[in-house]
Amino acid sequence: MKKEILKIQDLVVAYGDKKIIDGLNLSIYQGEFVGIIGPNGTGKSTLVRAITNILDYQDGSIWIKGSLNKKLSKRQLAKLVAVVPQEFHIEYAFTNYDIVMMGRNPHIDRKHRLGQRDHKIVKEAMIMTNTWKFRDNFFHELSGGERQRVIIARAIAQQPSIILLDEPTSHLDIHHQLEVMELISRLKRKRGLTVVAVLHDINMAARFSDRLILLSQGKAIAQGSPEEVIQEENLSKVYHMEMMVRDNRILGKKEVIPLRVLKQKVEINDKKIHVICGGATGGKILEQLKSLGLQVSAGVINQGDSDWEICKSLNIPCIEAPPFSHFTSKEAQKNAIFIEKSDFILVTDVPYGRGNLINLELLKEIKKPIYFLKAQGKIDYTQGKATEILEQLQNKKNFHWISSYEEFLKKIIEK
Numbered sequence: 001m002k003k004e005i006l007k008i009q010d011l012v013v014a015y016g017d018k019k020i021i022d023g024l025n026l027s028i029y030q031g032e033f034v035g036i037i038g039p040n041g042t043g044k045s046t047l048v049r050a051i052t053n054i055l056d057y058q059d060g061s062i063w064i065k066g067s068l069n070k071k072l073s074k075r076q077l078a079k080l081v082a083v084v085p086q087e088f089h090i091e092y093a094f095t096n097y098d099i100v101m102m103g104r105n106p107h108i109d110r111k112h113r114l115g116q117r118d119h120k121i122v123k124e125a126m127i128m129t130n131t132w133k134f135r136d137n138f139f140h141e142l143s144g145g146e147r148q149r150v151i152i153a154r155a156i157a158q159q160p161s162i163i164l165l166d167e168p169t170s171h172l173d174i175h176h177q178l179e180v181m182e183l184i185s186r187l188k189r190k191r192g193l194t195v196v197a198v199l200h201d202i203n204m205a206a207r208f209s210d211r212l213i214l215l216s217q218g219k220a221i222a223q224g225s226p227e228e229v230i231q232e233e234n235l236s237k238v239y240h241m242e243m244m245v246r247d248n249r250i251l252g253k254k255e256v257i258p259l260r261v262l263k264q265k266v267e268i269n270d271k272k273i274h275v276i277c278g279g280a281t282g283g284k285i286l287e288q289l290k291s292l293g294l295q296v297s298a299g300v301i302n303q304g305d306s307d308w309e310i311c312k313s314l315n316i317p318c319i320e321a322p323p324f325s326h327f328t329s330k331e332a333q334k335n336a337i338f339i340e341k342s343d344f345i346l347v348t349d350v351p352y353g354r355g356n357l358i359n360l361e362l363l364k365e366i367k368k369p370i371y372f373l374k375a376q377g378k379i380d381y382t383q384g385k386a387t388e389i390l391e392q393l394q395n396k397k398n399f400h401w402i403s404s405y406e407e408f409l410k411k412i413i414e415k
């Protein structure tokens with residue numbers, strides 16, 4: 001059974017009367033790598049301070065290995081939790097060996113003087129973090145990444161049950177970020193350490209964590225495996241951004257691509273738009289409509305088509321058909337339901353071959369406004385049947401050619 005090592009129950013932390021953490025519940029288990037993510041000012045560092053007794057909390061409890069943290073002395077707490085801060089400053093010129101030896105402080109008292117064992121532990125920690133070669137150098141002579149490795153060595157030498165990292169890579173370039181994350185991950189695997197890391201980089205967090213906790217305004221909005229937490233609806237709500245979430249097939253992890261800051265929703269946000277697209281003609285439009293807060297759906301699109309991938313990444317409801325297949329009447333019927341529910345239909349200039357004519361056929365009976373985008377000039381009139389259907393559609397009063405996405409938006413705002 002998984003052993004609970006850190007338990008946070010109904011935690012409330014406030015600065016004055018401003019509640020920052022508001023009824024937080026978390027459990028962290030032995031040997032896990034837990035990433036805590038969330039926007040600026042959401043209470044991540046406040047949580048770290050509350051766990052480490054730097055900050056008192058107003059309500060709830062924090063249990064570390066079964067002890068209430070408030071009841072632990074500084075020394076007892078330091079034996080259980082080692083903190084790696086964003087940056088570590090020290091006034092005097094200490095060698096890196098001295099800095100790592102500071103990790104032994106909680107273990108040294110009148111009875112236990114500094115001994116051979118402590119030197120052995122420090123040496124091991126420095127070898128493990130590849131800092132042994134800097135042992136006689138001064139800490140302030142090192143680069144940011146090297147310093148962070150020394151601070152991690154200090155945390156290892158502390159022999160804690162939990163390593164708590166507060167944005168450990170925020171001052172590092174991508175090379176050193178990855179190096180530090182790989183080091184922490186290796187320590188977790190080899191030493192069975194429990195790692196709790198506050199991380200700003202969602203992709204790093206998804207890549208290295210066993211479990212993620214998404215904080216927003218002092219509450220855990222989502223927690224679970226990276227696959228469960230890294231979802232467009234979770235992230236866009238919390239970060240107020242349009243995000244694209246896709247599978248990074250090389251790393252076998254979810255990956256987030258920030259697209260844009262959410263704009264003020266346009267007044268037409270109660271309008272529903274169904275986009276008939278495919279063959280990479282709809283991706284950008286789908287994304288732009290979604291970013292305006294409009295209710296968008298799409299279909300029929302073949303699975304694997306880049307427009308289909310964009311629907312999946314942006315959580316756009318989509319009627320789908322198997323890869324490279326011609327659409328069936330069953331799929332068309334499902335599409336007809338979306339069309340029925342929509343206020344406007346937007347048709348991109350997907351080449352109309354035999355496979356997707358059925359999408360056009362559907363529009364013959366529709367009375368609501370249909371906008372045909374001909375910006376890319378790709379509509380294939382050479383297909384006899386497509387020309388025939390388009391000629392019929394053009395004669396309908398609700399049919400409109402448009403030459404750009406902007407023109408479409410202008411038209412629907414006017415309606």
Ligand SMILES: Nc1ncnc2c1ncn2[C@@H]1O[C@H](COP(=O)(O)OP(=O)(O)OP(=O)(O)O)[C@@H](O)[C@H]1O
Pocket residue numbers: 015020038039040041042043044045046047
């Ligand atoms: N000492 C303090 N006194 C009053 N308010 C504070 C204090 N420290 C932090 N705050 C406020 O508490 C909120 C949470 O801050 P905290 O540093 O915990 O957020 P965070 O999630 O770690 O943010 P960031 O990602 O920017 O580091 C912020 O609104 C901040 O202004």
